[in-house]
Amino acid sequence: MADQRIARERLIEMLQSDLKNEYKHLHFYMRAGVMIQGPHRQELGEYLREEAASELKHCEEFARKIIGLGGIPTAEITYYPLELTSAHDILEAVYLMEKEVVANFAWRLLLIDTMLTCDPNLIMEAPVDLYAISLFYEDQLLDSRKSVEHVQEMLKGM
Numbered sequence: 001m002a003d004q005r006i007a008r009e010r011l012i013e014m015l016q017s018d019l020k021n022e023y024k025h026l027h028f029y030m031r032a033g034v035m036i037q038g039p040h041r042q043e044l045g046e047y048l049r050e051e052a053a054s055e056l057k058h059c060e061e062f063a064r065k066i067i068g069l070g071g072i073p074t075a076e077i078t079y080y081p082l083e084l085t086s087a088h089d090i091l092e093a094v095y096l097m098e099k100e101v102v103a104n105f106a107w108r109l110l111l112i113d114t115m116l117t118c119d120p121n122l123i124m125e126a127p128v129d130l131y132a133i134s135l136f137y138e139d140q141l142l143d144s145r146k147s148v149e150h151v152q153e154m155l156k157g158m
Contacts, residue, residue, distance in 0.1 A: 007115055011133055012071035014108050018140075019062040020078045021101055026055035028080040028097065037085045044087050051094075051147070058140070065136060069129065088158045091151055098147040105141035109134060 033048035063073035080097070084090050112134045 008069050008129065010111075010115070011129065012066055012069050014111065015062055015066045015069070015133075016071065016074045018101070018104060018108070019059065019066065019074055020076050021097075021104070022055055022059045022062055023075075023077040024080045025097060025101075026052055026059055027077060028093070029055055031082070032084060032090045032093075035085050036087055036090055038087045040087055044090070048090070048094075058143075061136070065133065088155070091155050091158070095148060095151045095155060098144050098151065101144045102141055102148055105137050105144065108137045109141070112137070 029048045029052035033045045033052060036045050036048065038044075066073045081093055084093055112130055116130055
């Protein structure tokens with residue numbers, strides 16, 4: 001039972017950290033969508049605002065996972081650059097942010113796998129939570145990886 005509690009606490013900590021990043025993305029995309037300058041401002045601003053809407057959904061999903069595990073979602077936001085206005089600089093920041101979360105999500109999946117393989121009691125006590133969170137992170141990783149590839153293609157044309 002103690003192992004299950006510790007596993008649950010570790011999952012909540014991971015989700016909280018990632019929720020902070022999702023808030024960062026939400027705020028960055030929204031702000032960048034209205035601050036962007038240059039010839040493709042309209043199209044890129046629309047793209048960034050659509051991404052903000054997607055990030056809002058991610059924030060809700062992370063918050064619901066935290067609540068489902070018995071935690072209280074954080075309201076903290078990690079740092080994001082405020083001074084960017086050029087399309088290239090904004091897209092470069094998006095690329096780096098999304099690439100960072102792909103690495104974070106891959107790391108989370110490894111941690112969950114380690115939790116399952118190192119402590120067989122967790123498999124018996126908390127398989128639903130661990131497997132559900134693992135699948136959730138897989139979906140998040142794939143979604144963010146698509147964003148990395150898309151923005152990478154956009155940057156090639158600049």
